[in-house]
Amino acid sequence: MAQSNFILNLSILYRNTQKFFDHVLVPYDIGSGQLIFLLCINENEGMTMQEVTKMSEVDKGTTTKSIQRLIDQGYVQVKVDEKDHRVRRLYTTKKAADIMNAIYEYRTQFRKTLAQDIDFSTFESMLEKACDNAKDESLYESEHISLKIGDMQKMSLKDYPDKMACTIYMSGCNFKCPYCYKRDLVFIPENNSYVDSEEVMDYLKRRNQLLDGICINGGEPLLQADLEKFIRKARRLGYAIKIDTNGYYPDKLKRLIDKKLINYVALDIKNTKDKYAETAGVNIENFDIKPIEESLKILKTSKVEFECRTTVIKEFHTKEDLIKIAKWLKPIDHYYLQQYEDTDSCIQKGLTPYSIQEMEELQAEIKKIIPNTEIRGIKES
Numbered sequence: 001m002a003q004s005n006f007i008l009n010l011s012i013l014y015r016n017t018q019k020f021f022d023h024v025l026v027p028y029d030i031g032s033g034q035l036i037f038l039l040c041i042n043e044n045e046g047m048t049m050q051e052v053t054k055m056s057e058v059d060k061g062t063t064t065k066s067i068q069r070l071i072d073q074g075y076v077q078v079k080v081d082e083k084d085h086r087v088r089r090l091y092t093t094k095k096a097a098d099i100m101n102a103i104y105e106y107r108t109q110f111r112k113t114l115a116q117d118i119d120f121s122t123f124e125s126m127l128e129k130a131c132d133n134a135k136d137e138s139l140y141e142s143e144h145i146s147l148k149i150g151d152m153q154k155m156s157l158k159d160y161p162d163k164m165a166c167t168i169y170m171s172g173c174n175f176k177c178p179y180c181y182k183r184d185l186v187f188i189p190e191n192n193s194y195v196d197s198e199e200v201m202d203y204l205k206r207r208n209q210l211l212d213g214i215c216i217n218g219g220e221p222l223l224q225a226d227l228e229k230f231i232r233k234a235r236r237l238g239y240a241i242k243i244d245t246n247g248y249y250p251d252k253l254k255r256l257i258d259k260k261l262i263n264y265v266a267l268d269i270k271n272t273k274d275k276y277a278e279t280a281g282v283n284i285e286n287f288d289i290k291p292i293e294e295s296l297k298i299l300k301t302s303k304v305e306f307e308c309r310t311t312v313i314k315e316f317h318t319k320e321d322l323i324k325i326a327k328w329l330k331p332i333d334h335y336y337l338q339q340y341e342d343t344d345s346c347i348q349k350g351l352t353p354y355s356i357q358e359m360e361e362l363q364a365e366i367k368k369i370i371p372n373t374e375i376r377g378i379k380e381s
Helices: 006-024 032-043 049-056 060-072 094-114 120-134 197-206 227-236 250-258 273-280 290-301 319-329 356-367
Strands: 076-080 088-092 149-156 165-170 213-217 240-245 264-268 305-312 335-339 373-376
Touching: 006 032, 006 094, 032 049, 032 060, 032 076, 032 088, 032 094, 049 060, 049 088, 060 076, 088 094, 149 197, 165 197, 197 227, 213 227, 227 240, 227 250, 240 250, 250 290, 264 290, 305 319, 319 335, 319 356, 335 356, 356 373
Parallel strands: 165 213, 213 240, 240 264, 264 305, 305 335, 335 373
Antiparallel strands: 076 088, 149 165
């Protein structure tokens, strides 16, 4: 088989495309460098410079220079947005309208030339997919992953519904929930040592025929700067990914969902809105419930599977509180009431769990609002 000239062929296609359009556009005093921007603006009248940059994936400096030339040549004009005078929008002019039919004809002519003797529709479809693949940000990432992994459970059947999973606990949290059973993930000890992320990845490589998924817990995992990089690597090994989050970082959550990097989300709901800060162990005056509400909204409008859950403690939750929470959350498909367990590793020892019978009574009430309400972690007090 002849050696592939992939890079050379890409270069030849690119250069000859430039050469063709530089030639046919001479009468209009523009070049191939301005063509893509003129097409973008013509088909998206009123777009901003930033939107053109994002669509074309050309750097900001080149975009600005090319569009300025189109403005100087009289093909594009700038208008101030009527509602926001800080925004400048781009529109084509009558001069541009007079030449667009000719430009589209040149594009069709060049396409026909490329399409000779090949299934061009299939080629275009594959080329589009290849362009999408080229946008994979992992291409530009270093191999090193820096994660503050506080603990790791190599196998679990309870942390990821219907999957044999490895559970990874990230150190660091923006909340200090009194009932948290992972104190050292919140108040990180001075002599703390982290689980090496490369060792975790090596383990996942060896066990990907046995394990189905990875549950990334905390602390709060969305605080980790290299979390997305880690997830990308894990997904390339075939793992489904579950994130357990307190919901205070909706932008980071949305990014992972939009990039289709996570399969399941567990949103930890602490309490009613008015008792949220107290239950999360944070300053009431500085607490904002809006990020939690935004995360809930993101999950409800996305296609990713998710659950909400509340750890129930007598000192923090009454039946009336849980009813208020359920009315706030509905409609959702999965809601779990988790029985609290008092252990030596809890931030505040001595809190009181509800008994099995009491948990079942609470469940019965909440099921009237969220039918699919279940109980987790049952242990008789």
